[in-house]
Amino acid sequence: MSKKPATPPPRNPAETRRRLVEATVGLILKQGYSATSVDQICSAASLTKGSFFHHFDSKEAIGLAAADWWGEMGTALYAAAWADPALDPLDQLHRFFDIMIGSTERVDTGPCTCVVGMLSQEMSGTSPDLRAACTRHLEDWTRNTAAMLRAAKEKYPVTRDFDPEETAWFLNCLWQGSMLIGKTRNTPEMIRANLRQARAWVDGLFITTAS
Amino acid sequence: MSKKPATPPPRNPAETRRRLVEATVGLILKQGYSATSVDQICSAASLTKGSFFHHFDSKEAIGLAAADWWGEMGTALYAAAWADPALDPLDQLHRFFDIMIGSTERVDTGPCTCVVGMLSQEMSGTSPDLRAACTRHLEDWTRNTAAMLRAAKEKYPVTRDFDPEETAWFLNCLWQGSMLIGKTRNTPEMIRANLRQARAWVDGLFITTAS
């Protein structure tokens, strides 16, 4: 008989931290940041408050961590579209829309929603740090989207001039707004319809020999 | 000389109720619904909690009242665009965009934001009643927008077919998303750029002899 019990309390700080952040992300997606209490986070992560405040100085600190976690997850998700420079920029953009449409199909986690959008809406006015974190992630998203548009603009003739940066913000806002209003609806069908329209709009910017 | 003192304790329930609702609207716009306490509402309205709960059964009840107040204000604001059936539908749509652009110019009340968007984001997942109220107001907005698009579609030849309803939701989501992301930015310039792009997009749907 070994002295160690079968499942010794797994003393794993990195894993514990990850559990706390992921629990926070889940709660923010369900009920928002303000309505989420530290106690709820702790019980969702099967931990106590003492442990929580050992890993995070404040509730705001884990809000920042949740925003960053979400940003990294999003970057990884979208990487399939924009990370391959060999891919045709228009194909990149199509993959990009496919990924967004795909994220409306996971109904198990409730409606399609976004931690960064949630935090921007709730906390931009009261927490400069959270606001800055959201700004950063939104700018990352936009920068990558603008890069695809710019590359497509260089490769293909355009039907009318457009600013890739402005267009990227347009798409970002449409995406965030779709998730927001999508929460009030029973199906994600409207979100998908918006993405189809946006895709058609982007396609319409370029003249391709194929079509 | 009237018997009434110059400033009698203003026993005016309708006015009191209005003050409570408007204070709530202001606080929701600044810091969101969850982060707004009944005590804050009371002190903003210079009232006490006893009075508050005389007029409203719960915090949720004044949330509903705030949503409705906002919806009515919005309807009144947009009425200048869509209430005149004699107006050319494309002119209606242009006025519509002018009104939205105009509401980004009031910087005195902080960034351009929306009570219904706030409540949708924060409370759709936890309060069916608030969610229903938001759904209703968003559908009103979309219905009126779709009506303008439909009228324009009947009057002018179109460059490509489109569904007025779907397009209206597209515009609504863009508008909400613009206000959301606009909170993270220092100027409303991005919101205005989005509205300009949306206006150009709508214009591009129709063939007008003028252009």
Place this chain on the structure above:
DNA sequence: CACTACATACCAACCAGTCCGTATGTCCAA
């Protein structure tokens, strides 16, 4: 042993909501 990772117990402030007292306006009868 020193240090980290976590638990327990606790705090003052705050939360939504209740209770009750009081001031005010309304209606009706004398």
Place this chain on the structure above:
DNA sequence: TTGGACATACGGACTGGTTGGTATGTAGTG
């Protein structure tokens, strides 16, 4: 015209529970 009955409007103290955060203890680890 007076005055009392009654409902409404509001003030203010209070409650049980929750909030974010702290102080302290203890067990595992190098």
